[in-house]
Amino acid sequence: MTPSPSTTETITHLRSLPAVRERAEHVYAKAQEGQLKHFDVDFTKLNDVAKFVVSLIKRDYDAQDIPKIPPHTRLRHFDVGNKDRVGQLVESWKSRVDIMETTRRLVDLIVVSVLLDAGAGDKWTFEVKPDNIQKGNVTRSYARSEGLALASLAMFKEGRFSSDIHRSHQVDADGLCNLPLESLREGFQVDNNKNPLLGLEGRWDLLKRLGNALKAHPEYFAGESNAPLRPGNMVDYLFKEGSDRPRRKDKYVVRTESLFKVIIDGFAEIWPPSRTSLNGVSLGDVWPCDTIKSPNARADSTEHYVAFHKLSQWMTYSIMEPLETLLNVEWEHSTLLTGLPEYRNGGLLIDIGFMTLKPSEEARGLANYKHNALKPGQPAVEVVPTFEPSDPVIIEWRAMTVATLDRVAVDVRKLLGLPNLTLAQVLQGGTWNAGREIASVSRPNTKGPPIAILSDGTLF
Template structure:
């Protein structure tokens, strides 16, 4: 029998990438035994889900293009409408700054944009004014709208404290950001264009500024998210190169993200011995009734935001700094409502009747609040509800299995999980949601967002 972990070792484990997959697999094993608390699972339908994803990939990509599907990162959302906005921005920088500064700026942008990518709600949109890329104004919602709003605010210098260096994000700029400035940047109108969790997003960005000040070892000189580029590049330059590329461990980047941004999490997140664990939650499906009250064996880490950020930071460093990522397969599928919604909409997972009834009661109570649209009734739960935790854990484990089936059906054994997410499951979840709930295009289970759950 292995010796018990110390508190320090337990914290390190729960904040690690392997723990995400290992604990999700424990929940999936309970599902296979028919012992989930909140969902019933129809395992034969897993193949139907994979077929749906494959059909979507084949519809949207020529056979020769499938192997070149880009990874699922925040950068994809900036290109909505087939406009290479980041490419144009990089071109505008090239004559004035060196490559490493270009990457720092892209990382600055990615970090704030990922942090602002919580659920926006069904009514909010962001209007892009006519410019050289589009002749008429056009409005975008959800992830793409949030991405373009964050890009516009970044270009306007709303996250910078230096008027001579607008295209950066720094600690003082974030700490001095006002709620009114963020509201204006998001084009929020409380009645006509409300955004869920606006104050939560504002507090999150201000806490990001605090995190930057707390970790000069990653972000120093001046305190910017993009300065992690130098920290990571040093690791690559200190190790043997491979094919003229600098090899950096994916775990090293993830550690910068998980530790360097630890202060962003609100006090309500799970803590252990006074240390915030971030996106880690107790899951009753794997809880041992005989375990001690202080046991963490039933804690399930997701680190969805941290993984989404890691995926998104990897891309510019790989493209511009010639970095090759080692152990990138440790990253998991993302437990968010598009991937998870796909599993419910296609019948792989079904809420147990008593949970369905409870979720609908939650929806009814929420619908009585001012400004809530009474359309397309779906079960609704708080982010910390055991239903949501079980759903997210099953999503992580099931995405691995979908990826295996997708590779098999496409005969592309080297297709990465990030490519399967981008070309398949995330888009499939969005598409089936639009068919199932055409008014809101929302998920089959609603989460009461406070702007800090991703």
């Protein structure tokens, strides 16, 4: 069935960047009217959030370095322990490949690493052995996002995502489609008893779907004749736009929307069939939100759908960086990107007291926790309300996070006297770290968020 023109326009809009901020603002307006269904909001605490974020920025950065805070991208997680692992990798490629291939390889790595960055759980860690045993080097273990990043980096370097043993440092469609589950289990150092990882099979299935997506979209991912289909080949597609458009000084100008479109369209097949769809077209990270649904809405109305595209935006932020630093790309309309609706940013709002679950939802979430705690392998520590990703509580929380982060960023800029600080810098400097730090104080055993989302390895 071919969608009608109006339906086609709706699908296009809901899969766009402007839809994220637009629909989140509808939810925030309900909050200002005291009409949220699942949370109470104390707007007097908004400035407390900004002050806490600023205090951490001033603690972690010298005054002259604050304007140079790097953007919040996946590349930051590879640097854990103050080791420039990606820089070392790029340096090792210099004598072998040109700058375009270097950038393709980094995009290959970023795409799989972002896709593997779903919640890992509170018990999983990744062990990194030292390059040598001299000078007191010791084996170190990393958890959560940093652990997942280092695991993906190790698997990339080992060639687990490549179909060509002579070109191990690449990700290609055949390598992903033929990836054995056992290879992923080994790469993540998973032991179901000692080192369990949430959603391992979900991640494996996601990578196989990525392989199929690459095959379905040669317009973005095909390289030269007979070259394998790779995520990194989008570099050539995007760089062509910059080459075809007027340059600013020595910069190649590329629309942020162009990169986002490659990610939304080119990776559409990665979303599970359970995700929201319209006329058979998957909308991705888009969900119905009962908070903004009109009581008189038609059964087929989409007015209450809220778009997040967290994964797609996280990937967009992350891919922008190497194209900017290596290929001199300047990104046009980058302010269309929003804050990321994930549990560190959202958890900060709850832990500060800006948002509080309504009592009935708190009780329901705790009942969910108790039910989940009875399952094998679930630790019964630090009881927190628990919900499925599609639960109305989670959807309302994520929408409020997007809209509130815009306001926090405004206050942070004012407090620092830096009007040009980007949202990506505020996130990095920033709200994400603040969410992690306050979680470690509030829940020292797990350092997890104040609300738990039951992860299957496909929610980011």
